[in-house]
Amino acid sequence: MNEIKVYDPRAFTSRFMPSRELESLLKGNLNKFLICRVEDMYQHVKQAVSASRSLTHSCLFLTEGSAVMKIGSEEYRIRKGEMLFVPAGQVFSFDIHDRNKGIFCNFHDDMLLGKYGNSELLKEFEFLKVWGKPHIELDKDTAGFVGHLFERMLQEYTEHGLEHMNILQPYLIALFCEVNKGYQPVLANQQTNAVSITNRFRELVFQNIRNRHMVSDYAAMLNISPSHLNKLVKMTTHKAPTKWIDETIVQEAKVLLSQSDFPISEVAIQVGFEDQSYFTRLFKRYEGMTPTEFRRMIKMS
Structure with missing residues (x-):
């Protein structure tokens, strides 16, 4: 890879x-x-x-x-x-x-x-x-x-x-x-344990996004239940763990689309999706355009 x-x-x-x-x-x-x-x-x-x-x-x-x-x-x-x-x-x-x-x-x-x-x-x-x-x-x-x-x-x-x-x-x-x-901390005035777990979760997502897309994967790495992780992350960031994961996948894909000539199907595989159509829908949901349209925009700029 x-x-x-x-x-x-x-x-x-x-x-x-x-x-x-x-x-x-x-x-x-x-x-x-x-x-x-x-x-x-x-x-x-x-x-x-x-x-x-x-x-x-x-x-x-x-x-x-x-x-x-x-x-x-x-x-x-x-x-x-x-x-x-x-x-x-x-x-x-x-x-x-x-x-x-x-x-x-x-x-x-x-x-x-x-x-x-x-x-x-x-x-x-x-x-x-x-x-x-x-x-x-x-x-x-x-x-x-x-x-x-x-x-x-x-x-x-x-x-x-x-x-x-x-x-x-x-x-x-x-x-x-x-x-x-x-500097104003991201999670100021929050419970210390919740902040620590949330920050560790975001760091793990950043490190493992190409092969781990499930909240349960990260909950296991943190030795807590998926429901507890979901509760803590939403409480401290007002954003569900699934959204943090999706946004990180899209950022990773944007780098590949910008820096490589990989076909869209290969970009999808690189960020952990065998199903190109699902990857395309996810990308468009967050960027408002398809991966192909995004790459065309980058080349024109």
Whole structure:
């Protein structure tokens, strides 16, 4: 079975924004860390970025204008002083018409580990989870602090690349701690056990969607009954587990339709359906068009 293509930063920039000028701004091991001005990067985007996913996390902080990006099954618009995160492995797409300025940063989990970090930070920063809230609105003071931290990292990276990780890593961690103060948890004010199970369910769906479509499968992995899982997920998210599963299937299919030339029947098989007609009905229910129509739209864009 062919795997959905997952881009590393170098492959992504080469595919969607090929430019020697941009290459000169990106230094060292891009799979570990990179930072640049939004206007310096996205002026080189020549085509809309169709459904894709990355090996690393990324974040966008705007100082002017606005930006629209689809992350998972939701579309987000951010403005000056706001941030948008795309966790590693999450499906994202965006068009080329936005006019804005700000900072773009891409980083591996390793940037939060090692000398100045620890594994607890990865648990604390919910916005780096595929089920977390990617859009964060910062108050004026926090936006100012975040802007200063980004500028300091950008200066260090521009002058020395990744040579001084003892500077870059603490600044990045401090920045995320500032962001975390303004972050509103997805399931705030809910029962702790229900939140924990729901978050684990969403993570398992993300990891197993190509071969597990039944609520009972995930209930078994969580050692609870399907009815109990259904109750907890609906209580905390106001959405049934079946809908979370269906939406994730559609996102997976959109990546395949965008990145491959597989026949629709093969795309259906790749996401776990032998019945192409059922897959087509499911896709149309959520996207308002058939897989064939979606692929045609992507090619035209």
